[in-house]
Amino acid sequence: MKTTKHNITNTAEPIKPGYKKTPVGVIPEDWEVKKLDNIFEFKNGVNGDKSKYGEGIKFINVMEVIYNNRITSNMISGSIMIPERQKNLFLVKKGDVLFNRTSETQDEIALAALYDDEEEVVFGGFVIRGRPKKNILINNFKKYCFDSSMMRKQIISKGQGAIRFNIGQSDLRKVNLPIPPLPEQEAIADCLSTWDKGIEKLSALIAAKKEQKKGLMQGLFSGELKVENGQLIQAKDGEDFTKEWKEVKLGEIAYCLDNLRVPLNSEERDKMKGEIPYCGANGVIDYVNDFVIDDDIILMAEDGGYFDEYETRPIAYRMKGKCWVNNHAHILKAKENFNHSFLFYSLVHKNVIPYISGGTRAKLNQKHLLQIKINAPVDSEEQTAIAEILQTADKEIELLEKKLEAFKTQKKGLMQVLLTGEKRLV
Numbered sequence: 001m002k003t004t005k006h007n008i009t010n011t012a013e014p015i016k017p018g019y020k021k022t023p024v025g026v027i028p029e030d031w032e033v034k035k036l037d038n039i040f041e042f043k044n045g046v047n048g049d050k051s052k053y054g055e056g057i058k059f060i061n062v063m064e065v066i067y068n069n070r071i072t073s074n075m076i077s078g079s080i081m082i083p084e085r086q087k088n089l090f091l092v093k094k095g096d097v098l099f100n101r102t103s104e105t106q107d108e109i110a111l112a113a114l115y116d117d118e119e120e121v122v123f124g125g126f127v128i129r130g131r132p133k134k135n136i137l138i139n140n141f142k143k144y145c146f147d148s149s150m151m152r153k154q155i156i157s158k159g160q161g162a163i164r165f166n167i168g169q170s171d172l173r174k175v176n177l178p179i180p181p182l183p184e185q186e187a188i189a190d191c192l193s194t195w196d197k198g199i200e201k202l203s204a205l206i207a208a209k210k211e212q213k214k215g216l217m218q219g220l221f222s223g224e225l226k227v228e229n230g231q232l233i234q235a236k237d238g239e240d241f242t243k244e245w246k247e248v249k250l251g252e253i254a255y256c257l258d259n260l261r262v263p264l265n266s267e268e269r270d271k272m273k274g275e276i277p278y279c280g281a282n283g284v285i286d287y288v289n290d291f292v293i294d295d296d297i298i299l300m301a302e303d304g305g306y307f308d309e310y311e312t313r314p315i316a317y318r319m320k321g322k323c324w325v326n327n328h329a330h331i332l333k334a335k336e337n338f339n340h341s342f343l344f345y346s347l348v349h350k351n352v353i354p355y356i357s358g359g360t361r362a363k364l365n366q367k368h369l370l371q372i373k374i375n376a377p378v379d380s381e382e383q384t385a386i387a388e389i390l391q392t393a394d395k396e397i398e399l400l401e402k403k404l405e406a407f408k409t410q411k412k413g414l415m416q417v418l419l420t421g422e423k424r425l426v
Contacts, residue, residue, distance in 0.1 A: 264278065
């Protein structure tokens with residue numbers, strides 16, 4: 001019988017000098033790996049009397065943990081009543097780390113947040129508190145060390161559930177944490193904190209620009225401001241720039257293209273995954289490989305919209321190009337004698353509550369949709385001038401938001417190389 005010899009070669013990537021292989025991957029030789037059970041004492045939070053929410057001591061809830069990597073007392077919105085004898089069991093101290101133990105998506109399970117304040121607060125039932133047993137992690141480093149790819153892969157693999165994902169203390173205890181020496185922890189934290197400050201400043205600028213735009217819209221649609229030769233003019237006492245405007249019904253100035261809507265359930269969408277937006281009541285909810293319309297359109301919720309929050313949240317949004325629309329959003333397009341952008345700005349924060357049908361779920365049916373009244377300049381050039389001013393403000397905000405996303409992406413990439421030791425600062 002003939003045999004064939006095979007040359008077996010080791011294809012594993014060699015470990016570069018100064019690094020070692022560990023249960024979490026390759027890390028610097030002077031780093032340690034410890035299970036979280038050796039670093040923290042874990043405890044689940046308190047479930048207070050729901051009928052008395054808003055009273056008593058401040059408590060950290062699950063959403064505050066999910067959306068922040070650092071929590072202070074002035075960021076906490078809720079409070080609960082708990083017996084005094086129980087309070088000490090659930091107090092959060094400066095330096096404690098909080099993990100959410102439940103989430104709707106696997107990617108958000110056990111996100112971590114540092115409590116960085118001296119004020120006494122407690123923590124809610126969907127949160128796990130990690131209280132340090134030893135001072136081997138500096139506080140600022142705790143804000144970041146649980147977000148590395150090495151940590152998230154371990155944590156996500158331990159999440160359980162179908163509709164909601166959960167993780168318990170016993171699972172967290174088994175997670176391995178790579179730990180740099182204290183000087184490197186400090187250097188990493190300082191570097192990432194600098195990025196956070198830049199992100200915070202940019203976020204604050206975006207918020208200010210949005211407030212400016214809100215004031216601009218209110219001024220233009222109330223008659224306090226008008227656009228003349230591309231410039232904003234302020235009304236004098238008692239002057240109203242909208243007195244020559246005309247009230248029109250939506251059905252007179254816009255086409256309703258609801259006949260193009262095609263609902264798809266999640267299974268159908270899974271079979272046609274792609275890059276074309278699939279649109280629902282309040283925005284894009286998925287991406288598919290086909291489209292029902294290719295145009296510049298305005299989508300307005302039929303049901304499930306933010307009708308009661310119209311002043312602070314949009315009740316309409318705009319799509320340009322190819323998209324697929326389900327049956328929870330009306331499709332609108334301005335008629336030829338009306339400016340499409342002006343129509344959008346007239347609707348985006350419109351109070352449509354008088355047109356809503358009652359019942360268990362608020363609904364804006366097509367008949368009532370087309371009866372909605374808006375106030376508009378008779379002159380289409382004035383409509384265009386107003387729309388262009390607001391579009392300029394939107395473009396400025398959009399550019400800042402893209403810059404913010406780029407900052408966040410760059411910070412995320414930097415975190416991965418710093419928190420795994422791939423890049424050294426010390």
